[in-house]
Amino acid sequence: MYEAALSLVGEVGYPRTTIEGIAARAGVGKQTIYRWWPSKAAVLLEAFIDLGEQAARAAGTEAGDYAIPDTGDLAADLRTVLRATVDELVDPKYEAPSRALAAAGVVDPQLGAEFVEKLLEPQLQLYVERLRAAQETGDVRAGIDPRIALELLVAPLAHRWLLRTLPLTHAYADAIVDYALGGLAAR
Amino acid sequence: MYEAALSLVGEVGYPRTTIEGIAARAGVGKQTIYRWWPSKAAVLLEAFIDLGEQAARAAGTEAGDYAIPDTGDLAADLRTVLRATVDELVDPKYEAPSRALAAAGVVDPQLGAEFVEKLLEPQLQLYVERLRAAQETGDVRAGIDPRIALELLVAPLAHRWLLRTLPLTHAYADAIVDYALGGLAAR
Structure with missing residues (x-):
């Protein structure tokens, strides 16, 4: 889901990115996205939070332990x-x-x-x-x-x-x- | 024109501001705007440059003389x-x-x-x-x-x-x- 949102914005630009497009790329129904996120901006925000947590795990730390x-x-x-x-x-x-x-x-x-x-x-x-x-x-x-x-x-x-x-x-x-x-x- | 653009964005927000709306408020045809500016963002940019020049004139200086x-x-x-x-x-x-x-x-x-x-x-x-x-x-x-x-x-x-x-x-x-x-x- 997050990867779909990030890659879609990178390819078609933000104005042409839609919830429907993110859903199609992630292989889920658009209602699945609407259930959890109010907007495409909210999906992006969560995607970057997730990236930060991934980076922390890759560095062998919890996100909260980073310094x-x-x-x-x-x-x-x-x-x-x-x-x-x-x-x-x-x-x-x-x-x-x-x-x-x-x-x-x-x-x-x-x-x-x-x-x-x-x-x-x-x-x-x-x-x-x-x-x-x-x-x-x-x-x-x-x-x-x-x-x-x-x-x-x-x-x-x-x-x-x-x-x-x-x-x-x-x-x-x-x-x-x-x-x-x-x-x-x-x- | 500039005042129309600035006030319209202030009232209805940028996403709902259109070239047509700016033209209507300024009392000109939309082709007049399209002839000079490629987008509503370009109108806004010129509006702020104009504001800066107005402020310089009000201060009794040329824009280029400001320090x-x-x-x-x-x-x-x-x-x-x-x-x-x-x-x-x-x-x-x-x-x-x-x-x-x-x-x-x-x-x-x-x-x-x-x-x-x-x-x-x-x-x-x-x-x-x-x-x-x-x-x-x-x-x-x-x-x-x-x-x-x-x-x-x-x-x-x-x-x-x-x-x-x-x-x-x-x-x-x-x-x-x-x-x-x-x-x-x-x-």
Whole structure:
């Protein structure tokens, strides 16, 4: 079902993807889909949640046990995770459905709230935990709110991906980590 | 025409807005619109470019003469412009059409490229100029690329607005300026 939805959006585009089309490709009746999901956007959201759980299982962890590495070198750990995020965002395999889902959430507050609650915020909390650990070791300023601070790291990547302003590369991820940790102001 | 497009999207939503509906409200034939714009998204894009030019004229400047204030206090100048950006983003008057345009650009590369070239990038260049001036006065680190640095300032606001993660407030804008200039790392 999820694989059918993701591949169909990738092939025909989101506007021409229908519940009927997803059902046909998955070999089920369309009533089966309507029984569980209110819309094609809802199917996509669950498909990406499922992908995340698959990735966690493949990594030998439960989805809830996932964490940003803590090698003691905060800059290196953040470069590792932001480079991996770049790789995910530029992967052509999921580009069409993930853009479709993001765009649907921009204009639909209820879907957007579900996207944030179920998919985005759990990922952002991993940054909160890593930054809080860095505050405990004295690597991050004590007065910083980690829930705000993480947005300096993840938002620039999302911005380039969503708006396609400039290339999304590892070098860019490294620069963001350097600028965010070291600050733009001269010392 | 532009006012008709913006108000119609605000009232009936983007999916139910049609070229015919815009034409009817503006009191012109639909062929008049099709002659100049390939899609309703293209009408919206031009409407927002026109709004920007109107705002520049109201401020007594040409659109091309607009600049971020330079009082000599970089942090204060950035707080001023980011607070104004927050006010624009949360203004309910243009919320529906601006979200519709952003979402259309996320899934349509050609429209997205036009959005960036005509509307977004000229605004981002104002940050490049202000940050470059700050490098010349020694307020910003010499090694920083201003075109990347500005993304630490504008992307977090866009992220909260697009994805509706948490409230978009002046206090948030102030925190972003403080964190971006001072850096997250302890000194």
